[in-house]
Amino acid sequence: MSDSSQAPSLYSAREPIFPRRVSGKFRTLKWGIMAVTLGIYYLLPWIRWDRGPELPDQAVLLDLAGRRFYFFWIEIWPHEFYFVAGLLVMAGLGLFLFTSALGRVWCGYACPQTVWTDLFILVERWIEGDRNARLRLHRQKKWDLRKVRLRITKWISWLLIGLATGGAWVFYFADAPTLLQGLMTGTAHPAAYITLAILTFTTFFFGGIAREQICIYACPWPRIQAAMMDEDTLTVGYRDWRGEPRGKHRKAAEAETHGDCIDCMACVNVCPMGIDIREGQQMECITCALCIDACDDIMDKIGKPRGLIDYMALSDEAGERAGKPPRPVWTHVLRPRTIFYTLLWGGVGLGLVFALFIRADINMTVAPVRNPTYVTLSDGTIRNTYDVRLLNKHGEERLFALSVVGDPALQVALEGEAEATVTVPADSTILQRLYITAPADSVPAQAQNSALRIWVQDTRSGERAYRDTTFNGRGN
Ligand code: SF4
Numbered sequence: 001m002s003d004s005s006q007a008p009s010l011y012s013a014r015e016p017i018f019p020r021r022v023s024g025k026f027r028t029l030k031w032g033i034m035a036v037t038l039g040i041y042y043l044l045p046w047i048r049w050d051r052g053p054e055l056p057d058q059a060v061l062l063d064l065a066g067r068r069f070y071f072f073w074i075e076i077w078p079h080e081f082y083f084v085a086g087l088l089v090m091a092g093l094g095l096f097l098f099t100s101a102l103g104r105v106w107c108g109y110a111c112p113q114t115v116w117t118d119l120f121i122l123v124e125r126w127i128e129g130d131r132n133a134r135l136r137l138h139r140q141k142k143w144d145l146r147k148v149r150l151r152i153t154k155w156i157s158w159l160l161i162g163l164a165t166g167g168a169w170v171f172y173f174a175d176a177p178t179l180l181q182g183l184m185t186g187t188a189h190p191a192a193y194i195t196l197a198i199l200t201f202t203t204f205f206f207g208g209i210a211r212e213q214i215c216i217y218a219c220p221w222p223r224i225q226a227a228m229m230d231e232d233t234l235t236v237g238y239r240d241w242r243g244e245p246r247g248k249h250r251k252a253a254e255a256e257t258h259g260d261c262i263d264c265m266a267c268v269n270v271c272p273m274g275i276d277i278r279e280g281q282q283m284e285c286i287t288c289a290l291c292i293d294a295c296d297d298i299m300d301k302i303g304k305p306r307g308l309i310d311y312m313a314l315s316d317e318a319g320e321r322a323g324k325p326p327r328p329v330w331t332h333v334l335r336p337r338t339i340f341y342t343l344l345w346g347g348v349g350l351g352l353v354f355a356l357f358i359r360a361d362i363n364m365t366v367a368p369v370r371n372p373t374y375v376t377l378s379d380g381t382i383r384n385t386y387d388v389r390l391l392n393k394h395g396e397e398r399l400f401a402l403s404v405v406g407d408p409a410l411q412v413a414l415e416g417e418a419e420a421t422v423t424v425p426a427d428s429t430i431l432q433r434l435y436i437t438a439p440a441d442s443v444p445a446q447a448q449n450s451a452l453r454i455w456v457q458d459t460r461s462g463e464r465a466y467r468d469t470t471f472n473g474r475g476n
Pocket residue numbers: 236267270271272273274275276277284285286287288289290291292
């Protein structure tokens with residue numbers, strides 16, 4: 001007799017998944033995306049870019065100490081963080097766009113969790129063999145020499161991938177060749193070793209051990225994606241009206257009474273999430289389309305048309321059940337919602353490009369000193385003081401000339417300088433005190449206040465920038 005007072009367990013132990021090797025157009029596409037994304041990630045910090053004598057010649061660099069971000073010819077300073085915010089907005093809109101058109105295509109093809117898990121499974125397959133061999137090894141209770149050898153080889157390989165992943169990450173924050181040398185000789189900053197250790201371990205754990213559990217339990221995206229999908233979204237599904245009733249087709253007569261699905265389980269065996277797409281749409285499905293490749297292969301072998309499992313939209317289902325062909329793909333992709341997302345995405349992108357081209361190469365702020373608002377010198381001259389902050393974004397020292405435009409009586413002088421010029425070292429900001437004077441009998445000296453414009457000019461390149469401010473007089 002069972003104990004009815006015992007509550008059913010809410011915990012179910014994880015069933016390890018050993019996806020079978022598959023080939024087909026979607027698998028090829030996924031290999032291509034993996035090669036490109038991993039290639040970019042690992043190699044980007046090693047691309048050199050001439051930045052002058054004072055800065056590391058690295059094309060992509062997050063210089064936390066200098067509080068700057070270098071991306072090839074683009075240099076983002078802290079006050080230009082809106083560029084980073086804009087890029088994040090574009091990434092979000094891009095995700096909305098792709099999800100509304102093609103479901104969880106990001107999860108299935110380009111998410112780092114998917115890409116690294118795919119890589120770890122590939123290495124596992126090279127070392128331990130395809131699905132059946134891995135299953136046998138997993139079920140083998142005895143840790144004989146072969147099992148120990150295979151497991152240690154696999155774990156060391158995974159750790160090396162983790163190490164390369166963590167290594168590539170830290171190279172984005174410092175000059176890569178210098179940091180590599182430091183890491184090898186034990187002279188790098190402790191933060192580099194700690195980051196390296198954390199990323200090595202997390203890559204090993206996320207890609208090798210946890211795998212699909214991260215997508216199912218840790219990632220919020222499967223839960224919010226539904227808000228971006230509608231009945232026109234293309235997603236991976238099973239044409240049950242064509243496949244059912246499923247059966248093995250052992251006899252010729254069964255081909256008449258059965259659907260096209262021969263219940264071979266190929267679609268289930270290749271699934272990295274361990275689900276059966278024939279049960280319908282499931283939260284676990286990352287739309288990686290590997291089950292499409294597996295089923296298409298089976299359909300080719302049994303002489304049935306491909307597409308029993310396919311990218312399809314809910315809105316086509318009723319028509320297809322009635323025998324109509326599915327609508328062309330472009331009608332699902334080009335919809336008001338996707339067009340709206342595209343326009344929004346393009347608008348933000350154009351705005352960023354425009355902002356990039358019109359941004360000043362010289363950065364200057366002017367803060368009038370208001371305590372006191374003016375001073376009267378012994379000869380009656382009225383003097384105003386301003387704090388001018390000059391930013392040199394170039395990799396070499398620059399000489400700037402300061403001048404004032406307003407009433408001709410206004411004169412400019414710099415504290416501690418004989419001439420109105422100031423040298424700003426490479427990639428630095430300096431604070432310069434500036435005096436503007438007006439003779440006692442001049443209009444600005446007698447007025448309450450007068451408008452003026454302070455100009456700064458690069459003496460070599462001629463680049464100029466200005467700030468408007470006011471000059472305070474006696475007011476009589
Ligand atoms: S059901 Fe198909 S598309 Fe979904 S995760 Fe599994 S293999 Fe990928």
